[in-house]
């Protein structure tokens with residue numbers, strides 16, 4: 443509600459994935475603390491957002507588009523001044539390599555600029571009068587109400603802001619809970635939020651989801667639930683809303699994006715794209731390639747070249763030049779990945795690279811598993827980490843069936859130079875995923891292109907223009923012509 447509050451209650455330690463050696467004792471470095479608010483403070487934040495939304499004419503929801511843009515521009519320029527601080531925290535909190543951390547920050551600034559430009563365009567085309575069948579109507583685009591925005595740990599700034607900024611700029615008021623890991627990096631921005639927006643328009647809370655978000659959901663006062671994370675997390679929270687049909691959900695959820703490599707693929711291209719697609723930022727991207735289907739006639743040579751490329755990937759600290767494999771921020775993650783590898787081995791797969799799957803505290807050496815089949819957990823489970831399952835296939839129908847049977851439908855990649863075969867696959871997948879990549883890895887950008895998914899992978903479309911529509915509704919004022 444426009445104030446920075448001091449918290450004297452329970453705090454939670456923030457542990458960096460980066461370990462320190464204290465006289466032979468290796469442990470994760472504590473780099474800060476965050477408040478563990480109770481339901482009381484969360485409800486106070488929600489009430490502030492409700493109040494700011496219900497204020498009369500000329501306040502945030504009915505403010506002119508130009509004025510709302512002005513507030514967001516003010517925030518953007520204050521945010522830019524915090525670049526170094528936020529980039530450092532991206533490295534220390536989630537182990538993001540320096541270059542990727544800088545990219546995440548800069549991409550977020552561009553996202554905000556593009557959003558402003560798209561809104562100007564949308565505004566030019568949407569506030570208009572129409573006459574049809576004797577009815578004259580003024581059509582307006584209006585906000586939805588009070589939005590809760592929650593983002594993921596792997597893009598704690600960028601992906602969170604792909605909901606937060608469109609929600610705000612469209613006139614919604616917001617409660618925002620930063621990601622569990624990647625939480626400290628919002629702190630340098632708190633004053634910028636406070637100084638750039640009217641009281642109650644943006645309210646930031648910290649704490650356990652069950653204490654804070656659960657309590658807000660149960661009130662039924664939230665109109666929009668913008669969440670990027672797991673299906674389980676989204677469903678557990680959504681079902682607490684007393685009238686779920688009144689809650690607009692904008693969700694980015696689990697994915698198990700496959701690459702399908704046909705026998706005629708350009709192998710140099712396929713390897714390069716599959717290596718970065720499966721392992722950049724340790725495979726911790728929702729758009730990562732999480733299973734590789736490779737035609738059995740080329741599987742041996744594909745694996746040989748994949749392993750050669752893998753050897754060139756550097757493992758190290760996020761600030762080291764050229765590094766792409768870094769410590770993992772999620773507690774227990776290395777043990778989880780080790781469990782996936784062991785399960786695959788018990789069912790007949792081999793770890794193809796020397797040292798693959800070995801782990802030490804928060805480091806996990808990528809494991810390339812082959813041949814993977816449907817009996818193994820890694821065939822369906824989203825590993826979200828540096829484990830690369832390779833499935834040999836003889837008939838392309840096997841890969842088609844995999845996609846069609848999957849609960850998820852975010853993206854996939856096809857590697858082939860045979861136009862007819864590719865056309866057939868595109869037709870097979872057009873009703874299964876949100877994006878089909880040809881001879882290229884899966885990815886979200888460019889951010890002005892639609893980013894979404896089918897089945898359990900997403901709800902709504904998150905990208906610059908689409909997000910503005912997702913956080914608003916067109917209404918009309920109509921009268922009969924005399």
Ligand code: G3H
Pocket residue numbers: 596597601726727728729884885886887
């Ligand atoms: O983690 C999910 C992100 O949306 C992935 O974005 O493809 O730009 O890395 P990216």
